[in-house]
Amino acid sequence: MSRTVRLPRTSRASAGPGTLAALTAAAALVLTACGTGTGTGSGGSGGGSDTLTEIDYYDAAPQNTQLPAILDECGKQVGVTIKHQQVPRAQFLPRLLQQASARSLPDLALVDNPDLQQLAATGGLVSLSKAGLSTAGLYPSIVQAGQYQGQTYGIAPGVNGLALYYNTDVFKAAGLTPPKTWDELTSDARKLTHGSRYGVAFSAVGTEEGAFQFEPFFWTAGADLKKLDSPQAEQALTLWQKLVSAGSASKSVVTWTQADVNDQFGAGNAAMMVNGPWQLPTLDANKKLHFGIVPIPVPNAAAKPVTPLGGETWTVGHSNAAREAKAVKVVKCLLGHDESAKWSKDAGYIPSNQQAAAQLAQSDPQMAAFVQEIGTAKARTTELGTGYPKVSQALADAIQAALAGGTSPASALSQAQRTAQN
Template sequence: MNQLASRWRGLGVTLVALVTAGGLVACSSSDGTTGGSTYTIWDPYPQFDDSSNWVKLLSDCGSKAGVTVKRTAFDTSDLTSKTLLAAQQGNAPDVLIVDNPVISTLAEAGVLTTSDDNKLDTSAIDQNLLGAGQSGGKTYGIPIGANTLALYYNKAVLQASGVDIASVKDWASLTAALAKTTAAGKKGITFSAIGTEEGSFQFLPWFWGSGAHLTKLDSAEAVSAVTLWTDWLKKGYAPNSAINNTQTTSWQEFATGQYAFAENGTWQLANAKKTGFEYGIIAIPAINGGTAAAPTGGEFVSVPVQKTTSRYAVSQKLVACLTDSDNSLTTTTTLSYIAPTAAVQAKQVAANPELKVWVEAVGAAKGRTGDNLGTKYPKISQPLWTAMQAALSGSATPQAALTTAQAAAAAATK
């Protein structure tokens, strides 16, 4: 998510593999209808107008490549279906910037060229971030940046509850801190467990932090992660509202100043400064300590398949320009992302030391479609969030809920 949680695009919303006929009009000029010197770029940033640094960068990259850039912005939920339709019509954009979980869907549909095809240099990119754009052993583009999840905490609440944040290193010590805050009459932790991809996104650090794998939803490790959350609700350490919370409503709860902790993302940094209380940030701990792997949000810059292959040379220049070290710093600052390379991350932290914990969290993060899951991921994620909802509402035990989820995921991914 890059600036507001309401514009949060780490989720991808839905990974649509089918395009509904009618109503979707492609507006790419990549077939040459507006002349060979015009190159189209589609992105998911409608919040940025022509006066923004983002759009100015697109124009500058076009000028350096000797072409005119025609940019069109879409909501994330529309961009996938419009891209699939445009590709079907042979009218895809020259450059596409799309949410990372969608890459495998578009790659499987034959919409994207590979990074090797276009000689895009990915050698400096952090491998855990690059993995989100890989499918079938091939890489489809370059990450423009990444965000992920961590724990925000309210310093005053912890101090009043006698909690030293340095003591929070694993699940047991975090739970002990929640017990202290609630015993002191404060509130514990708020998060989003809504029955959508947003809920799965928030649960994954705990799921992966337990040592569980998405190919085995009913493992003992997975059960321990669901049990952690259900126990927090039963003991009053987390609110019952978490079951229906989005990341936005969860943040609003934390912003009241009553909660000790909130799980949320990089995109809330600007809002954190507006809360009126002192806050801090720590990485989400794994069950036995260390940083849990959290899912990555963020987009990839990719080059769709074109009827006229001679266009690829300029497209490559545009992608290279958008992702080079100098522009990467501007881009990630504009989009509230952590850069995908160590060199630019160092510059970000030097300019804003508060980003250090986010760089560490992104370094431990991984893509939801990684582990060779690709387009299987959404078929696993839905049973997972369904199980979460069942366990948190008390309609099933964590074990029973996850046993059902595993059966559903196995059937869907055959």
């Protein structure tokens, strides 16, 4: 997921947001409506091996301002110039799928991790496993997020996730401590709802962004994306529906993106919110706001939060041996301890390297909860592979039906399961 999880994504991260299912359909239209092009001007990997092409979808600081400098540094180490290109998020995957069909992918692409398997399935990516890139020291879940059919095609320099932000002034005034369980979350949200302030805010928008926000509750309850209508899934959706129906969360959550949620929290209109570390620069700039961050509340004290991995993976497109070799060297540089730590710090991500992540948790208390959750986090494509986008959209639709349409969680999820199976 990118900084704003403009996804499905980060799930930025990814993080306006669009659905992966819609992007897949759009890609088919692009393939029939557009020329393929192979030059570097179209993002392809044509040309000599002294200049490499790179593409990403970052359109907001700090990523879009920090990444070019990091690319330049790694390019110098490898002895190449890297031509950087940024495209709108909604156009990103369709463009890559088009280029993959023509075998004209950029040398380097920073791909949202749930999109990785779909892109790898085209055969247009270089296997980083066969290229000799090591994943030693990285979180296993992060390595898994970049794999397709047993091969690693993408490696994330850093990831993001979701945690619970809370307004420390409001909690102190109410004599409350941050909630750890769903019961405590429900109780605190009710007590903290007053006037124009809601107890909690989250994004339930009808895209991957809403599904991304719901997945920590869905997975922590023990639900599985292969069976959307399980009792565990119903339990999680019932929690969200009760928060909205009780007035502890705004009915507008069905239209709020994660950026909107952050705005509500920053303005004092929500005592708590579910959001990611990419929001920290904006929140820290608000000197009137005092907040803390804790892991996502769980159904019971014995459970551990299972959050979705957000963020992007570095991939290498097939071209020729010389270009591929240099692109792999650039990726190796980007994944190095120092560069990944710098990238994570600048972008508000957690380093994929476990040692670097532990150091971050010690040096930056704001990131401690996010680092704590990475150990039990899950790649969104773990259960379904390339089938994830369709199921994710079905889940997002179920959330909308339950929160905005008045449908019972059981009925909404039953419909979602039928849609996912068709």
